C-alpha cells in the first residue's frame with residue numbers, strides 16, 4: 001500500500017516537473033515578446049509616476065522607451081504597418097518626456113492615453129488578426 005503511494009507521488013512529481021520544464025524560460029522568448037515585456041514595464045512605470053507626480057522618473061522612463069522604439073524601428077524586416085505603430089509609440093513617449101520636463105501633468109496624461117491607445121490598436125489590428 002505504502003509503495004503504491006510513493007509510486008503515485010513520484011508520477012505526480014514527474015508530471016509537474018515535465019510541465020515546468022516545458023514552459024519556456026524568459027531568456028528563450030522571441031524578441032518581439034521581450035520588447036512587449038519591456039513596454040508593459042514602462043507603461044506600468046509611467047502610470048506609477050503619474051499618480052505620484054514623479055516627473056524625474058517620467059522623463060527617465062519615457063526617454064528610454066522612445067530610444068528603444070526608434071532602435072527597433074531600424075529592423076528592415078518590419079512590416080510597414082508595424083513600423084508605423086512603433087513610430088507612434090516613440091512619438092508619444094517623446095512627448096511624455098518633453099512635457100514631464102516642463103512638469104505639465106495634463107499634457108503628460110494626454111500623451112500617455114494616446115500611447116496606450118497605440119498599444120491597443122496594434123494588438124487589435126496586427127497581433128490579433130488571423131494569419132493566413
Ligand code: HEC
Nearest residue numbers: 032033036039040043082085086089118119122123126127
Ligand atoms: C507594432 C505593434 C504593437 C505595438 C505598438 C504594441 N504591441 Fe504588444 N504585442 C504585439 C504583438 C504582435 C504581440 C504578440 C507577440 C507574439 O506572440 O510573438 C504583442 C504582445 C504583447 C503582450 C503579451 C506578451 C506577448 O509577448 O505575447 C504584452 C504584455 C504587450 N504586447 C504589451 C504592449 C504594450 C504595453 C504596448 C504599448 C506600449 C504594446 N504592446 C504595443 C504588437 C504590438
